[in-house]
Amino acid sequence: MEQTKINHSSLITAIENFVEDTLTGQRPWDDYWCDLVDLLRELQDQYNSNLTYSAYNQAMIELMLELEKDVRAFQYIDSSILEKLRFRDVKSRFQKFKRQHDREVQRFKEDELKNRCKAMEYTELLLEHHSKLAIIRVDLSYKQNKRRFIDISDFRQDIRKLLDRLQDRDRHFSDLLGYMYALEQGAEKGYHAHFLLFYNGSRVKFDRHIADCIIDTWKEITEETGQGYNCNTKQNRRSYKESGNDALGPLIRGDDAKRANVLKIVRYFTEPTKTEQYLRVRVKNMQSFGHGKFNRPSRRNSVDTINRVRLDLRLPDGHKRPKR
Numbered sequence: 001m002e003q004t005k006i007n008h009s010s011l012i013t014a015i016e017n018f019v020e021d022t023l024t025g026q027r028p029w030d031d032y033w034c035d036l037v038d039l040l041r042e043l044q045d046q047y048n049s050n051l052t053y054s055a056y057n058q059a060m061i062e063l064m065l066e067l068e069k070d071v072r073a074f075q076y077i078d079s080s081i082l083e084k085l086r087f088r089d090v091k092s093r094f095q096k097f098k099r100q101h102d103r104e105v106q107r108f109k110e111d112e113l114k115n116r117c118k119a120m121e122y123t124e125l126l127l128e129h130h131s132k133l134a135i136i137r138v139d140l141s142y143k144q145n146k147r148r149f150i151d152i153s154d155f156r157q158d159i160r161k162l163l164d165r166l167q168d169r170d171r172h173f174s175d176l177l178g179y180m181y182a183l184e185q186g187a188e189k190g191y192h193a194h195f196l197l198f199y200n201g202s203r204v205k206f207d208r209h210i211a212d213c214i215i216d217t218w219k220e221i222t223e224e225t226g227q228g229y230n231c232n233t234k235q236n237r238r239s240y241k242e243s244g245n246d247a248l249g250p251l252i253r254g255d256d257a258k259r260a261n262v263l264k265i266v267r268y269f270t271e272p273t274k275t276e277q278y279l280r281v282r283v284k285n286m287q288s289f290g291h292g293k294f295n296r297p298s299r300r301n302s303v304d305t306i307n308r309v310r311l312d313l314r315l316p317d318g319h320k321r322p323k324r
Contacts, residue, residue, distance in 0.1 A: 008151040009190040019056040028087045040077045054280035055101035109272040115289045116270035125294045132201030133251045137231040141192035146225040155191040161221045172213040175200040180291035182269040184277040208232040
């Protein structure tokens with residue numbers, strides 16, 4: 001992995017914030033033109049026409065490409081190139097992308113609701129058909145001093161390698177029954193992933209150890225640039241129990257309180273209001289959410305479970321399902 005990149009995720013987020021601030025402002029702030037030059041220069045380094053960018057990033061890309069017509073090959077855009085621009089000119093350019101941005105955010109919310117429906121069905125099927133599970137959650141990201149070298153292609157490749165390990169069921173994945181993941185992008189944390197894993201509870205006794213092994217696998221895949229957070233540690237489990245939110249470790253059929261907490265995590269993974277965390281740049285056909293396949297031991301019971309989940313999701317908050 002080349003060590004010449006700037007903080008790719010941070011740049012994407014900074015551009016989006018800059019465009020938003022431009023659209024909501026009536027006049028430029030003191031360092032407006034300096035900030036614009038800095039972002040344009042960084043974008044010249046990082047722009048990749050093979051990636052799909054968010055609307056507000058696309059607005060800055062369009063401005064960059066227009067300004068590059070006035071510079072020599074391999075020359076950076078500087079303040080002299082911006083002399084012909086006025087604040088209202090830049091604002092007007094960005095304004096053309098406002099409707100596209102709003103549609104983008106709305107599409108994210110709609111996609112998350114669809115993901116939630118699929119995730120709830122999948123989780124309920126696992127909970128219904130296995131009498132004892134071991135629930136593990138890990139959050140995977142990159143070390144702070146390495147994030148500046150990670151772009152979306154690196155992230156996707158690393159996640160794919162991890163998913164291959166999961167699906168191969170080798171080593172500490174041999175007792176895995178199911179999993180789901182959500183890929184996100186944060187201003188400070190950069191590209192990161194949440195994983196919820198369902199293991200055979202009759203075979204897995206030390207869930208926190210398995211979580212550590214998963215994190216070690218992530219570090220191996222990322223050549224030690226990655227890091228992970230083990231939600232299954234004793235300290236974390238104690239905190240979750242004290243707050244009434246414990247969803248991890250052994251789950252025996254009939255433990256309705258813990259089952260409800262597992263579903264809370266699933267909802268968090270597919271939360272439509274987390275618009276500040278969605279991926280603002282993607283590799284073509286890249287998905288931000290996924291889960292494993294459920295091997296149905298009883299098709300009739302599976303259909304009943306799916307129908308019940310779909311009914312629950314359609315009911316407004318506070319309403320109860322009719323008794324069967």
